[in-house]
Amino acid sequence: MLDVALWTSLALFAASVLLTLFRAIIGPSLPDRILALDTMYINSIGLIILFGIWINSNIYFEAALLIAMLGFISTVAVCKYLLRGDIIE
Amino acid sequence: MIGFYTFMEGVIAFFLIAGGMFAFIGALGLTHLKDFYMRLHGPTKTSTLGVGCVLIASTCYFSLVQGGISVHELLITIFLFITAPVSAHLLAKSALHQKLPHDPRTQGHPKEFDEDEENPKPSERAGITPPP
Numbered sequence: 087m088l089d090v091a092l093w094t095s096l097a098l099f100a101a102s103v104l105l106t107l108f109r110a111i112i113g114p115s116l117p118d119r120i121l122a123l124d125t126m127y128i129n130s131i132g133l134i135i136l137f138g139i140w141i142n143s144n145i146y147f148e149a150a151l152l153i154a155m156l157g158f159i160s161t162v163a164v165c166k167y168l169l170r171g172d173i174i175e
Numbered sequence: 176m177i178g179f180y181t182f183m184e185g186v187i188a189f190f191l192i193a194g195g196m197f198a199f200i201g202a203l204g205l206t207h208l209k210d211f212y213m214r215l216h217g218p219t220k221t222s223t224l225g226v227g228c229v230l231i232a233s234t235c236y237f238s239l240v241q242g243g244i245s246v247h248e249l250l251i252t253i254f255l256f257i258t259a260p261v262s263a264h265l266l267a268k269s270a271l272h273q274k275l276p277h278d279p280r281t282q283g284h285p286k287e288f289d290e291d292e293e294n295p296k297p298s299e300r301a302g303i304t305p306p307p
Contacts, residue, residue, distance in 0.1 A: 091188035097195070101199055102198045102201065102222075109214075117273065121214065121266055135226075154255060158262060
């Protein structure tokens, strides 16, 4: 039962990463692309956690935490650049 | 009477499927909705909820496999639940700053669309008194 659920969840997360990649390519404006990249890193955190469950080890937890922190900081930096024309004033 | 491990396996499988479905519905909303302000709604709620469900499943799984309670996945959950509204707020502010077009059926009129100092339109501003 756990194998079927794990493969289904991996397939759904991979499909959502592909959909966000589609939006990041065709996105008509810059905030669309930033939102697509934001959603993509959140989905990649889910993929890494699922891979850690699949190989039965939690050494990938730090990678997921680093991706979460750096993705948030990059999103905030690009949004500040769009808002003010400068990141650190 | 089912055993404890079978019950916990069912709980973990439920959270895995729920997380995958939430993430997929969020990505569908990001792809198919009409304008940016609608597209902002889908991922900011469903993606964090999907990753939250997957992290709850991971916590249950490693607590069950390694014995004891493994709570360090909750760090990512708390971090995502704090940072997702902040990034959504900044994205909405930057979209309003760029005056992205919205669906004409959208109700309400945010004041960021009125502040058009470069090329004011006096025909539209005629009967409107500016707020003090």
